[in-house]
Amino acid sequence: DSGVTQTPKHLITATGQRVTLRCSPRSGDLSVYWYQQSLDQGLQFLIQYYNGEERAKGNILERFSAQQFPDLHSELNLSSLELGDSALYFCASSARLASEQYFGPGTRLTVT
Amino acid sequence: QKEVEQDPGPLSVPEGAIVSLNCTYSNSAFQYFMWYRQYSRKGPELLMYTYSSGNKEDGRFTAQVDKSSKYISLFIRDSQPSDSATYLCAMRKDSNYQLIWGAGTKLIIKP
Numbered sequence: 001d002s003g004v005t006q007t008p009k010h011l012i013t014a015t016g017q018r019v020t021l022r023c024s025p026r027s028g029d030l031s032v033y034w035y036q037q038s039l040d041q042g043l044q045f046l047i048q049y050y051n052g053e054e055r056a057k058g059n060i061l062e063r064f065s066a067q068q069f070p071d072l073h074s075e076l077n078l079s080s081l082e083l084g085d086s087a088l089y090f091c092a093s094s095a096r097l098a099s100e101q102y103f104g105p106g107t108r109l110t111v112t
Numbered sequence: 113q114k115e116v117e118q119d120p121g122p123l124s125v126p127e128g129a130i131v132s133l134n135c136t137y138s139n140s141a142f143q144y145f146m147w148y149r150q151y152s153r154k155g156p157e158l159l160m161y162t163y164s165s166g167n168k169e170d171g172r173f174t175a176q177v178d179k180s181s182k183y184i185s186l187f188i189r190d191s192q193p194s195d196s197a198t199y200l201c202a203m204r205k206d207s208n209y210q211l212i213w214g215a216g217t218k219l220i221i222k223p
Contacts (some may be wrong), residue, residue, distance in 0.1 A: 002155065031209075042215040043200065056210050061113070090155055098209040100146065103155035 003027065004104035006091050011044045012110045019078040025072055025093030032053070032074040033092040033101060034066055043090070049074055050097050083112045115139055118201055118214030126222050131188040132209045135201035135214045138182065142203040142212070145177050150198045150216065159199075161188065191221045 003026035015020055025032050034046040045058035049068035060066075063081075068074045078085060088108055092101040114180055118135045133147075145162055148156035160175035162168045168175045174187040184203070188195055201214040 002157070023153065045210060048174045059208070062134045070123065098204065100158055100161050101211065102158060
């Protein structure tokens with residue numbers, strides 16, 4: 001158990017809908033990262049927050065947004081969902097900006 | 113060309129064999145190198161974290177970095193069926209926080 005928690009574990013929704021994924025980092029970690037992993041694909045970095053501020057952006061679609069709250073938990077919002085958004089979404093956290101990342105168990109999103 | 117190349121496998125070996133997993137990279141600025149293990153549909157788990165060149169050992173696992181060849185390796189000794197997983201390499205520059213990931217190698221250890 002890495003100490004990173006993600007909810008929900010599974011999410012099934014329809015095209016065009018909006019969902020929110022939640023992540024709580026390890027105790028004491030200030031940085032949160034979001035990744036997308038499609039079936040049998042590698043990890044795609046989406047976005048990083050550090051102590052509430054956005055620090056790095058990867059291949060995140062404009063339909064996706066994220067934020068990190070004062071208690072350091074983070075939410076990833078996915079809107080106007082498409083079938084191709086079906087994937088595993090992982091959150092990771094690290095103590096500092098560039099230290100090793102620890103991953104949560106992921107949220108499996110299925111868009112029908 | 114991708115910055116980090118990793119053979120996707122699958123790599124199938126008998127139990128007890130020594131496994132060698134590898135990644136090559138193109139950017140000489142990478143300084144930090146990591147290996148993660150991912151079981152099917154689970155979150156990646158950090159196995160090894162090394163800085164610059166050299167070897168690092170942890171139990172049955174040895175990570176090796178050869179910066180002159182832009183090549184990193186993960187060796188697994190006395191491989192077990194429980195080692196069957198996808199192994200991902202990741203690396204970053206000293207001045208950049210973002211990790212660059214390999215595609216992952218699927219490893220199968222046959223009993």
